[in-house]
Amino acid sequence: MDRQRTFGIVAHVDAGKTTLTERILHDSGAQGHVGSVDDGTAATDWMRQERCRGISITAAATRVEWGGATLQVVDTPGHVDFVAEVERCLCVLDGVVVVVDGVRGVESQTEAIWQQVSAAGLGRLVFVNKLDRQGADFGAVVAQLGSIFGCRAVPLVVPLGDECLGFAGLGDALTGAVQWFGEPPGRELGERLQRQVQAARDRLVEAIADGDEEVLAAVVAGATVPLHRLREGLRAAVVAGRLVPVLAGAALWNRGVDWLLDAVVALLPGPRELPRELARAGLWSADRAGDPDAPFCGLVFKVQHVDRAWNFVRVVRGRFVPGQRCGRSRSAAADFTVPELWSMQADRHRNVELALPGEIVVVPGEFGLRTGETLFAAGAPIALPQPHFPDPVLAATFEPAVAADGPRLFAALRELAVDDPTLRVERDRGQVTPHGMGELHLDIVADLVRERLPVAFTRSRVRVDRRETVLAAAAGEAEVRASIGAGELAARCRVAVAPLGDVQARPAVVVLVPESPAAAVAAQELEAAVAAGHAWPMVGVRVALEALEAELARGADGLVQQAAKKALDLAVAAAGRAELEPLVAFEIWCPEDSSAPVLADLGARGAAVTGVAAGQLGARVLGRAPLQRLLGYVTRLRSITRGRGRVVLRPLGLCRAE
Secondary structure (H helix, E strand, O other): OOOEEEEEEEEOOOOOHHHHHHHHHHHOOOOOOOOOOOOOOOOOOOOHHHHHHOOOOOOEEEEEEEOOEEEEEEEOOOOHHHHHHHHHHHOOOOEEEEEEEOOOEOOHHHHHHHHHHHHHOOEEEEEEEOOOOOOOOHHHHHHHHHHHHOOOEEEOEEEEEOOOOOEEEEEEOOOOOEEEOOOOOOHHHHHHHHHHHHHHHHHHHHHHHOOOHHHHHHHHOOOOOOHHHHHHHHHHHHHHOOOEEEEEOEHHHOEOHHHHHHHHHHHOOOHHHOOHHHHHHOHHHOOOOOOOOOOOEEEEEEEEEOOOEEEEEEEEEOOEOOOOEEEEOOOOOOOEEOOOEEEEEOOEEEEEOOEOOOOEEEEEOOOOOOOOEEEEEOOOOOOOOOOOOOOOOEEOOEEEOOHHHHHHHHHHHHHHHHHOOOOEEEEEOOEEEEEEOOHHHHHHHHHHHHHHOOOOEEEOOOEEOOEEEEOOOEEEEEEEEEEEOOEEEEEEEEEEEEEOOOOOOOOEEEEOOOOOHHHHHHHHHHHHHHHHOOOOOEOOEEEEEEEEEEOOOOOOHHHHHHHHHHHHHHHHHHHOEEEEEEEEEEEEEEOHHHHHHHHHHHHHOOOEEEEEEEEOOEEEEEEEEEHHHHOOHHHHHHHHHOOOOEEEEEEEEEEEOO
């Protein structure tokens, strides 16, 4: 485990994550050729939809060897519609490499991913990519990282320019080593570039000294700090999250990838080195985590149906072997026997006979496993922390051409929902309605269904999923009576509702009456009623069962359910109901000559523009708007900009519907 690095490559869409992963596979010897995203030959973008669209849709795991260490690399999607892929991978990673476009700098999805990584408490490296392109500015990106994220970003590998200010080489600020891509520069330029590398080293040493008393004492005394001691101090600062090393390169031309891999091995933590507060909250909080002699347990962090179900598991403790009998944390599910274990290389695999703590493997087969489920050795139950996913915000109706195909269409979508925790599927009167994270998400879902199922269906226009909440605190009382045989039964409930103060918060149902079978029935009914809501599911509300009088006998559970539901309806009516709709932040890039019509169109949509700036790639427009007003905006933007505009939407939560 000490020589194991499990890290993810995360970034804004089109920053170069997959290209970087391809170079890692090639440089490490895991792959003999270099795949291309543009040519549709990238190993980690193996789905047809990924190769056709040139984007990553699903996370892909690979394993390579570098510098005497085993690297488990996870390439994640950058598009916001596939946020679940990032969320569920972060829960099993020990560190990340954040890729930033050297021309565009920090973009909207970079910010969202950075927040996710910060919440997970993971150590990070930043790789500033595409420095070979005109307009790339390494120094500006480093400054952006510090100002936007409030972190201490320090250059570790810096770009070196030739006489024409082209990208000619790289300098290692820690060791002073230099890589030249062509002929070394002349003496005068070489000396100037060496001073540039020395200045970066001084800045790095100063940053390390601020958190390391031994290094600080040596610097104050004017003594030379040994290289191994600087590496130790830098590693400790990265693991603790005090420093974020920034490396330079151009993945397309394989510039700086080798030094990035060296930094991953030297600076990112193994499972045993995670900060104590992170270890207590995550996978490694389990008793005897990391002990190969402990009873086995592992987390199912991803399920994907290809030829069959691929169940991705990260082992937390014990030995995981084929033929092992496993229990799972879903109490109603039966134990099962593991048929075989795979080590993955994107969509290719090889069989393994043993997986030890920290390793990522796949259990092939349909066992009804779900994302977030814990596997454990039979007779040694345990439940590991589960990832949480945002609720879907858009919906579209899929209607089969032949009514008899409805069940097959529903079954295909339900299988996709097993793979994707942010996809929710409902069925009503022959129509099937998937709910997803965005228009692209639902497009991909429809494409996958058509690929897997020879059933003709039509898809409606997408519509926005709303939510509802209460405006004030209120209570409602209800009594329901029924004559059964010669007697009469009654159930009385008092239910109170109150805003939680945060409309983004999930509803909370609390029971303030003594525990009893009737109270359990009432609580279950209240939870179901809150999930359904009046017209939309409820959020940001506290529901309390304050009083209950009922005798649960002779079928009286139906009376309890009716009384609880009626009391809740009365309480919500008294409190006042408000509808909420999704709010999104937008980031638009467009040519300078198109900025005026773009701004005019946004104004007509009632969008709030918060910033307009000119950059190397044209105008950059930032703002926010209700999602409803931006449905179909991609097509409109292409029309305004003659196909040269680009927009990225990022969820901001909920706002009052107008």
